[in-house]
Amino acid sequence: MSMTAQAPAPGDQPILFVRDVHKHFGGIQAAAGVDLEVGRGEIAGLIGPNGSGKSTLFNLVAGMETPDRGQILFDGHEIGGKKAYRIARLGLARTFQIPALFENMTVSGNLLAAAAEGHWHGAQQRADETLALLHLEPVANNRASDLSGGQQKLLEFGRVIMRQASLILLDEVTAGVHPNIRKIILEAIARLREQGTSFFVIEHDMEMVRNVCDRIIVMDSGRVVTSGAFEDIVQNSEVMQTYLGRPQ
Amino acid sequence: MAQTMKNRWAGLLLLVVILVVLALLPVLVNNYWLRIATGALMWAGLACSWNMLGGYAGYINFGHSAFFGIGAYATAILMGAEFAVPFLATIPIGTIVTALFAVVIGAPTLRLRGAYFAIATWAFAEVLMQFATVVDFTGGTGGIGLPPFLNERFFYFAMFAAAVLTYFLTWLLFERSRFGLKVKALRDHEPAAEAMGINTSLVKLQTFVLSAVVASVFGSIFAYWVTFINPKSVFGGDITDQMVVMVLLGGLGSLWGPAIGGVALFFVNRLIWMYYGDTAFYIAILGAAIILVVLFLPNGIAGLFARRSGKSGSVLDTVLGRLLGSRQGGRS
Ligand SMILES: Nc1ncnc2c1ncn2[C@@H]1O[C@H](COP(=O)(O)OP(=O)(O)O)[C@@H](O)[C@H]1O
Ligand SMILES: [Mg+2]
Numbered sequence: 001m002s003m004t005a006q007a008p009a010p011g012d013q014p015i016l017f018v019r020d021v022h023k024h025f026g027g028i029q030a031a032a033g034v035d036l037e038v039g040r041g042e043i044a045g046l047i048g049p050n051g052s053g054k055s056t057l058f059n060l061v062a063g064m065e066t067p068d069r070g071q072i073l074f075d076g077h078e079i080g081g082k083k084a085y086r087i088a089r090l091g092l093a094r095t096f097q098i099p100a101l102f103e104n105m106t107v108s109g110n111l112l113a114a115a116a117e118g119h120w121h122g123a124q125q126r127a128d129e130t131l132a133l134l135h136l137e138p139v140a141n142n143r144a145s146d147l148s149g150g151q152q153k154l155l156e157f158g159r160v161i162m163r164q165a166s167l168i169l170l171d172e173v174t175a176g177v178h179p180n181i182r183k184i185i186l187e188a189i190a191r192l193r194e195q196g197t198s199f200f201v202i203e204h205d206m207e208m209v210r211n212v213c214d215r216i217i218v219m220d221s222g223r224v225v226t227s228g229a230f231e232d233i234v235q236n237s238e239v240m241q242t243y244l245g246r247p248q
Numbered sequence: 249m250a251q252t253m254k255n256r257w258a259g260l261l262l263l264v265v266i267l268v269v270l271a272l273l274p275v276l277v278n279n280y281w282l283r284i285a286t287g288a289l290m291w292a293g294l295a296c297s298w299n300m301l302g303g304y305a306g307y308i309n310f311g312h313s314a315f316f317g318i319g320a321y322a323t324a325i326l327m328g329a330e331f332a333v334p335f336l337a338t339i340p341i342g343t344i345v346t347a348l349f350a351v352v353i354g355a356p357t358l359r360l361r362g363a364y365f366a367i368a369t370w371a372f373a374e375v376l377m378q379f380a381t382v383v384d385f386t387g388g389t390g391g392i393g394l395p396p397f398l399n400e401r402f403f404y405f406a407m408f409a410a411a412v413l414t415y416f417l418t419w420l421l422f423e424r425s426r427f428g429l430k431v432k433a434l435r436d437h438e439p440a441a442e443a444m445g446i447n448t449s450l451v452k453l454q455t456f457v458l459s460a461v462v463a464s465v466f467g468s469i470f471a472y473w474v475t476f477i478n479p480k481s482v483f484g485g486d487i488t489d490q491m492v493v494m495v496l497l498g499g500l501g502s503l504w505g506p507a508i509g510g511v512a513l514f515f516v517n518r519l520i521w522m523y524y525g526d527t528a529f530y531i532a533i534l535g536a537a538i539i540l541v542v543l544f545l546p547n548g549i550a551g552l553f554a555r556r557s558g559k560s561g562s563v564l565d566t567v568l569g570r571l572l573g574s575r576q577g578g579r580s
Contacts, residue, residue, distance in 0.1 A: 064439060088445035096443075102436035104501065104563050105429075113433040116426040117445035145560040163444065 013076055015040045015167045015198045016061065021070030021080070023053075023060055023222075030056040031067070032222035038167065043189070043199040045213030045230075053222040054202045055097055058169050061200075062094045063087040075166060089118055093165035097172050097202075099152040103145040107136055107155055110144050114159035123162070130158045133188055150181040157185055161192065168192070170201040174208055186212060206234075270408055279400045284518050286400070286473065289407040290466050291514045293414045294487075295494040295506035297462035302492070303501030304422045305455045306435030306567045307358065308366045311373030313487035315460040317380070318346045319467025320482040324392045325385060327472070335397075339468045346464035347457050354456040359449055362570045370485075377483035391478030394471055403473040410469060414462050415507065421458075423503055431455055435501075436566055493534045496541045499548030501563035508549050513537070 016038040023031040030053045038044045046054050059065040061072055063084035072080040079087050102110050108127055115123035131137045134154045139147060144155060153173060160168050174182045189199065189212055203209050209216060210230050217227040226233065269276075273285055294316065301307050322342030326333040333341070357368040380386040387393075422428035434441040434448040441448050471477050490513065498509025513534070520530045541548060546562035 062443060064443075083447075084439070084442040085445050085447045088443055094443055096440065100437045100440035100443075102433045102440070103561055104436050104566055105432055109429065109432070113429040113441075114444045116429040116433070117447075120426055143560065159440075159444065 013040075013073075014038055015042075015075055016200065017071070017073040018057075018061070019071040021057070021060060021072060022068040023056055023065060024068060029222050031060060031070075034070070034219075034222065034224055036217050036224050036227070038198055038200050041193070041196055041198055043193060043201065043212055043214050045209045045216045046200060046202045046219060047204070047209060047216060048219035052219045054219055055171055056222075057219070058094060058171055058200075058202065061087075062092060062169060085117070088163070091164075091166040092169070093160040093163035093167070094169035095156045095160055095171055095173050097175075099156045101144040101147075101152055101155055103143070105144055106141050107131070107144060107147070108140045110155055111158055111162050114162040119162075119164050126162060130161050133161070133191065134158050135184055150177040153177050154181060154184060157188065161188065165197065167198045167200065170199065170203075172202050172204065174203065174205060182208070267412070274401045274404055282400050282404050284515070286404045286407045287518070288511045288514045289404075289411040290470060291490070291494060292507040292510035293407070293411040293466050294463055295491050295498065295510035296411075296414050296418055297459045297466070298488075298491040299495045299501065299506045300418060300422065300459035300462070301452075301455050302567070303495060303505070303563060304428065304431045304435060305452055306563070306570055307362055307452060307456070308492075308567065308571055309369045309456075309459070310366045310485075310488055310492075311369035311371070312459070312463055312491055313483050313485065314369070314373040314376050315346045315350065315463040316467040316470070316487060317373075317376060317479075317482035318342060318349060319464030320471035320477050321380065321386055321392070321467075322346075322464070323468040323471045324394050324477055327394050328392070335468075335472050339465055342464045342468045343461045346460050350457040350460035351453065354453050358452040358456060361573060362567075363573065366571060373483055373485065373488065377479045380479040380483060386479070389478065391476055391481070394475045394477075396475045397472065403469065406469045406473075407466075410465055415503070417462075419503055427451070427454075432501075435563070489534065493537050495548075496564070497537045497545075497548055499550030500567065502548065502550040502554075505548045505550035512549070
């Protein structure tokens, strides 16, 4: 195969480059040859029906799962099958679909723990800024498990901010949250993007997808079926019906 | 905020008072009570060492007596006629042997789910006890004597210094540093900790080795103090059992919980011994303490003093959840 020959030159290299990635769980082919790219500074949206393999793709990219085969390049580094903590240290951060907070630690403790490996200098100040940005100051000293569902999502996002990552993977970070909290998250994404952070977001809410994503990637049955601008994808009613179910 | 500052000063004052009283204790009480205080300090330190891994990292070690025993035997063997090593020099040797064993046991088992680690450590302590029983250089079942040094004050101050150092180290490493943040993060959610760049296998191993080494130091002092040890007296499962109950009663994962639980239970042990001449009743009390904690006091006695904004969950919930496999323990 001429995969490496097709890989872009370092200068305009995408931040994330995925080729022919496969992963099965027993008889289920959760990733069946995924091909996609996320550009530098881009906010790419990942949509598709439940069970189409979106979270699995995130797990493969972030090192929580090992691909059966295929190539994953992050910032030019081959990361397929590498340990999660090594990938994180290269500058990739992720949120979990189900909040995975450090439940017995305080809200500030969660933020500081996220910065404990690398980027420690000035962590306390950045934690304070993050608390302010996410409106979490009043609960800074509460245990994480005392937070409301929406606040837990905010803290999940706050930890990722503390990583000072170059690529952030967000797995349904606004799912089921109050509009006020969604607004806070959108503002924070905008702020990070100004600083050049790239995003790859799994999102079900079409309003959210339209507002924040530069480009949409549609997955079904472990494959990328199409990608393009939001309007193009939405106007293609066949894609909408097949892959997104009812029109929203 | 002002309230917090006030409490902080009150806490610091209490700590200073306790330290001054402990430093003066040898002139305040007779040798009988000094021996009891020496034992109380030892148990406070041992409980703290167990809590490093059990409370801060969330990995239950059911064979911690193994490291207490290695330290005790290292000192006993090295101080014997054959080697005649001075007492203080036996301590670092004991800790090196302990650290090697901890790495060999911990590196493979700390990767597994918590329950496997608990079983592996328990088996390790049992094997060491059997080993010490059958080989010659440990004196076998008969045990091994040490050159007697009948100076109660020396042993009191040795345990006092070791305990102060243990608590200072715990405060510094687990409550005041990045290392502690990493340890607590992996206790609460291992895959999330990895996603934050934390090498959880390494941090767990470092914590395990540290907790083992501390137990080994207390084992060394203990052996010299009591002048005679046998496999049961330093490797026995009841030694680990007591540490576990002391930590649970005092407060799992808290700095002062193990001191509170350790001192309280050791005094109960001695009182029962004084009045009944045996400690069977003490075992019943240990059992009752566990039930009390699990049902009503998940944060232990220390938890009664902590002002908490809510009451959702506890370190005990997290650790039991991992041990029983109902929560994220290994990979996501
Ligand atoms: N760890 C796993 N073990 C077994 N099956 C899994 C695992 N993770 C995902 N799957 C399966 O892989 C498919 C894709 O799941 P997932 O990636 O979670 O989809 P999505 O996030 O798009 O809803 C589903 O059929 C799911 O049941
Ligand atoms: Mg999903």
